[in-house]
Amino acid sequence: MSQHHACVIVGAGLAAAHAVETLRADGWSDPIVLIGEEDERPYERPGLSKGVLLGQDEAETLFVHEEHWYAEHDVTTRFGERVEGIDREAREVVLASGERIAYAALVLATGARPRLLDIPGADLAGVLTLRRMGDSAAIAAELVPGRRVVLVGAGWIGLEVAAAARLAGADVTVLEYAAQPLLRVLGDRLARHVAAMHRAHGVDLRTGVGVTAVEGAEGHVTGVRVGDGVGGDDEVVPADVVIVGVGAAPATELAEGAGLPVDNGIVVDTHLRTSDPAIWAAGDVANALNATLGPLRVEHWDNAIRQGKLVAASILGRDGGYDWQPYFYTDQYELGMEYVGRGSGDDEVVIRGDLREGDATSAFIAFWQREGRVTAAMQVNVWDTIDDLRALIGRVIPAERLRDEAIALSDL
Incomplete structure (x- = not known):
């Protein structure tokens, strides 16, 4: 098969899967080569910390396409292979084996990697991260009654894993350096709500602590050394x-390595094109120019899908650009949440509904405002509202109207 007119996609994740699907659906008839380091075909990662980890879903349900889909759509797959470099002059990618694959269009959808702890003992057996299917399986095996599970970091994934571990009966401690979990995103009131919810479910959530070392015996973790970050006793x-x-x-x-601009991700324009007209980037790795929000790198499921479709449209020369608001969701205990927009913990937070601190069954909507303008909105256990909330982002709306449940969201 001639590769001289091929679209080569490096990174076989969610953005890549939707790029491939859109290219074929919208008329790209030349070869497509999909290359990924993992042995697995593209799958959706959110379930790794949600349904699969809880034992509610099988890992098989996460795959974007059936195994036979790629061959049926004339997509050459190179799973379990690593790209070592890009020869921009020759328009070729170089595999670890030394093989070269030519491209007419190249998409970098290489995603992101978990940050690791740079402290003594971080390489001990039993210190895990969650990014891939194998990671989820390894963590799930540890979530059994009485198992002592320590989470370092109280971000979204850490808290989802904490919830799954508690529901499995494990003893859970969460260690967070900040004063509250998710404080920079949610602001103090909602961060306190999340913290109280986890504590109500039996999580030993410790905030304002620094992790200084991982302790071990015979090569396996036995504990985590912590301090208060201000010189207190460990x-x-x-x-x-x-x-x-x-x-x-x-x-x-x-x-x-290819000399492309990089700044908290691969720098691309609103059409996801790099400074090289033959190279695009999409998904978690792309620091893309959002038409409303400016340069923005987003690591969420919705963005990967949308950018996968957009990068295909861009390669095909179609209209469209990166103009949507970030969206993500989480499930923890009885709490189900969807968030849209780009708010900050420093924004004013307006609550609409019944927020009972620490109660995971509370149903409410939160709005973030800056100088009266809605920057983000979040529904918690108030379903079928996200489209209405999305329509409010960027508008100037008095806080009293946002709070007033007698006013329909569609009438704000």
Whole structure:
């Protein structure tokens, strides 16, 4: 098969899957080559910390396409292979084996990698991260009654894993450096609500603490050494397993090696094109120019799907650009939540509905406002409202109207 007119996609994740699907659906008839480091075909990652980890879903349900779909759509797949470099002059990618694959269009959808702890003992057996299917399976095996699970980091993934571990009967401690979990995103009131909810479910949530070392015996973790971050006495928290959830870093090595601009991700325009007219980037790795919000890198499921479709449209020369608001969701205990927009913990937070601090069954909507303008909105256990909330982002609306449940969201 001639590759001289091929679209090569490096990184076989969610953005890549939707790029491939859209290219074929919208008329790209030339070869497509999909290359991924994992042995698995593209799958959706959110379930790794939700349904699969809880034992409610099988990992098989996460795959974007059936196994036979790629061959049926004339997509060459190279799973379990690594791209070592990009020869921009020759328009070829170089595999670890030395093989070269030519491209007419190249999409970098290399995603992100979990950040690791840079402290003594971080490489001990039993210190885990959650990014891939194998990670989820390894963590799920540890979530049994009485198992001492320590989470380092109280971000979204860390809290989802904490909830899954408690529901499985494990003893759970969460260690967070900030004063409250998710404080920079949610603001103080909602961060306190999340903290109280986890504590009400039996999580030993410790905030304002620094992790200084991972302790071990015979090569396996036995505990985590913590301090208060201000010179107080250290304590060792016993652990049978430690799960690190301190964020992710974009996998930009290929772009850097090829001399493409990189700044908290691969820098691309509103059409997801890099400074090289034959190279695009999409998904978690792309720091893309959002038409409303400016340069923005988003690591969420919805964005990967949308950017996968957009990058295909861009390659095909179709209209469209990166103009949507970020969206994500989470499920923890009885709490189900959807968030849209780009708010900040420093914004004014307006609550509509019944927020009972620490009660996971509370049903309410939160709005973030800056100088009266809605920057973000979140529904918690108030379903079928996200489209109405999305329509309010960017509008100036008096806080009293946002609070007033007698006014329909569609009438605000």
